[in-house]
Amino acid sequence: MVSSRWLIGLCSGGLALLVGVPLLFVLLQAVFPQLAQGSLATPLAHLGQTLGEGAVLELTGNTVKLGLAVVVLAALIGAPLGVLRGLFQVPGQRLWDLAFLVPFMVPPYIAAMGWILLLQPSGFGQQLAGFHLAPLLFSFAGVVLVMALNLFPAVYFAVSRAVASQGVRLADVARIFGASPWRAFVRVTLPLTLPALAASLLLVFAASIEEYGTPAVLASNAGFFVLVTGIERRFSDWPIDLPGAALLSVILMLLALTAFVTQRWLTAGRDYATQTGKPADVSPRPLGAWRWPVCALFLLVALVATAAPLLAIAATAFTGTLSGGLTLENLSLRHFTELFGQGSQALSALAFSFSLAIGAALLTGLFGAILAYAVLRVPGRAAALLDALSILPNAMPGIVVAVGLILAWNQPWLPFTPYNTWMILLLAYACLLLPYPVRYAHAALRQIGTNLEASAFVHGAGFWVTLRRIVLPLLAPSVGAAMLLVFAIASRELVASLLLAPTGSQTVSLFIWRQFDQGSVGQGMAMSLLTIAITCLLVAGAHGLSVLSERRRRALA
Template sequence: MQSSLFKNYAWLGMGLALVLLGMLVLAPLLIVFGTSLYTDQKLDLLAPLQIIRQSELSEVLFNSIWLGLCVIAATTVLAFPLAWVMAKTPLRRHKWLDIVLLIPFMTPPYIGSMGWMLFMQTNGYMEQFIPASSALTPAFFSFGGMVAIMSLHLFPFLYLLLRNALLQIGGSMEEAAAVHGGGFLYRLRRIVLPLLLSSYVMGSLLIFVKTIAEFGTPATFGRKIGFYVMTSEIHKYISSWPIDFGKATSLASVLLAACLVMWYIQSTISSRYSYRLVGGKGAIKQTATMSRWGWALCWMYIGVLLIASIGIPYFSIITASLLKLRGVGLAWDNLTLQHYVDLLTPGSASLEALLNSFGLSIVASTIAVVLGTWFALTVQRSRTPGQKLVDLFSLLPNTVPGIVIVVGLILLWNAKWMPIPLYNTYGMVVLTYVILFLPYTVQYVKASYGQIDPMLLQAGQVFGGRRLYVLRRILLPLLLPGMLAGWMMTFTIANRELVASLLVLPPSMKTSATYIFAQFEQGEVSMGMAMAVITVGITTVLLLAMNVFSSQQKVE
């Protein structure tokens, strides 16, 4: 018999949750679609495509699709050999590599691209180390360089999917093929690759969605090389004069439709084309033997990846934050900590931006935890249609591009009929953060709730505990780790959010992300990079603290 603390009020709570999610999440997306489809006082389902074609934005659409496909190819080249090495060779015992390899994925894309630009630009750090490398600068500042930067940011995502799938493939399958005369290439082609297909297709589609929805790298590197995609053009039509909501919503609706289609394909493939690789007898984990040359080659490959994805961007960012004069270049007497002192000086615009980020993130994280916990308790184990709808709507912001949601929120809260004047206020920023990052709290709290035995709640009721007592003394303490993890994750990501901050911040207000972006664009690179170091350092410490806390909870 299913136990529920809110059994008598389940339908009321579910109805309120659906209404609230409909207003916060679904309504902005519907307004984007409606604005793009309803033109000249009539409904036209092909209006977005016609506007894109007539406005010569078809090249932008093609650029986004081509960029997504190229990033898929590049991440495959980077991730597949690494996944095989970390799953099928003795190097898999080095678990610390999995944590280190997550650093590129957790680094804000716009900060990583800024680091690469500083390293590879004319008279950049690369040329200062190796003057002859100046011949590589034009080749890097091209479409290929943009693909490389985005691939180095996203390859850890595909790597983890492929590595986990390879670990599930039992060595007995490959041994059976080897006994019957199958060589390495035959086993790879007829056993390993077919079993990996579902995970690879799922990962590739997610990489495609993340690529076409990315704003940071196109806004920095893409603008530098004159390569424009849908996200950068949406931002231009919303933030630059003359403002054109028609073109912005047309691009946003096409981008949203493409992402939703990809998510549907991904869910279909993952549900239909999956294999049971774990049996009751357990799997034999086959470890390949390697020669000294094999060891050297694997470590060399991992080292090159770590240098390219972590070493170069962070070296450039930290070095730029320490330089007195950029024109002097790398020299010990040209290093200083003065930029950090200026940045943290009381009353400075930089410190105000940092404090704004902290304040907005704290408020948004707290609200997101309260709403996320409510939605997670409403969803419970998603057994009824109503619970499944709440679950779907609460996770929707994590499946669609953030810039599309932001455009919808602007249209919704800036409408003349809206009775609450929230647009162009601090409250609008907080609301945007809450909606964008609500799924993280819901997921963490759901995971904690799923580990609770219903008998604990039943026992509290059997011994006379009222609903509020059982909620306060049993359920909430057990949910607290998930709530704290969701709060910290929301705070971390909101603290460095760029696209939402650029579009919804009041004119006189800055956050750390917009400060970094503005300083880099205006040539004050050292101050911007000092802010980047502080921001990334704070978020890294919080993530490490969250991991330590989670590990302690598992041990207990």
């Protein structure tokens, strides 16, 4: 009992530091405009002025408009492809899975720069095909298209796995009772995929409303601004508007929470048990005459979403100058040579980013495993509250966490502050990425019975010894996979790094962003290509650890 109380206390303190502090100070600053001066006077005095600005309503409307448009387009691209992949034998299906995974691994701001280099006047597209699409690209439609092509894999993989797990047997039963193929799909197959589809669309909406790079690169030229760019401008433009930034952060968080609640409402009561323990045929069906048209559709999407931006990124990285164009004489490795030259800022950026990413992976991995254990093994309301708080970062966009940390650790009365040090970035990454290890460990613990822990207690092992010698080793493969994902995401995170990076230091994402801003596009793209390769390798490693974890659980069963 004593150990359980200590465990709950440890988890409560950790969540309060990582999640509670930034959230609390965002809310306090939104209410008390003079909080930064250490005063709680004149609460809500700025509310009327800030909300009365037409810009706030415009930013909120633009954010909702962008998020919904990206959701619709991502669903139109990803859902049909996912259904085809789950129901039928698509030739080269594993190759298509790999091709559609790559866009999700490319940081959005890098993909946006790739599209600019491809479609701008005198860009690679005009050099190869004789035309450019700059008016489309630098518009609201262009932003939606680029973001949807970057995020549709979330819908594709969720829908394809959901459809594949149930097969077509229930739809076949409907057809036996007289339903047409289309009616069987609409009334049987589609409702069964609704939870997976809703969850993936929530992810797409949350990612689109919190994305900074793509709207900043593409939409700002067209005069289209969203809440994220508005918050950043309130920090970067003088005079700095902390109350306004906090209020916009609250609005952005409310949008994310509204999307989360809507997703839960749409899927409430719509979970259906389709596995009864009896053998069932879930093998995909042949496409027949539709074989090659479906392949052509998959190829078209792969070329547009994956090949086009990657070729633009690689072409820029391997050409000496942009003005030299796509010629053999212009091929060069000078950008990579300069990238790793003596005293290069790129090497220090890589070392700084990887050190922070390793720290974030270790911190979230260990704390996430302990937190998941407390939630599942310690009964009571406190554990349920911890579980709810552990998923709260999913509804906190990166810029909201960054704003909260600035407000929390920049108070004049603090005797010590991590602000303007590497620790503030570590806190930001840990807050944003904590849900990954928690969910992975939670899923793994549900597969591990309590009999091993009970046997250890019977033979005299204490609580902490059992946790260290039995539970954590069994969780290691799953938590390790989550830690690899945390490392991959933290090493390329942009928006929190823009606001929180200490003076004189820069992460990989900041290095790339500043190279683009300074016109050194070749070096930026060389670093981008390296970042993409590392991310893909780490995701492959995470997949391998997940497979190992599954085999270990089966061996214990």
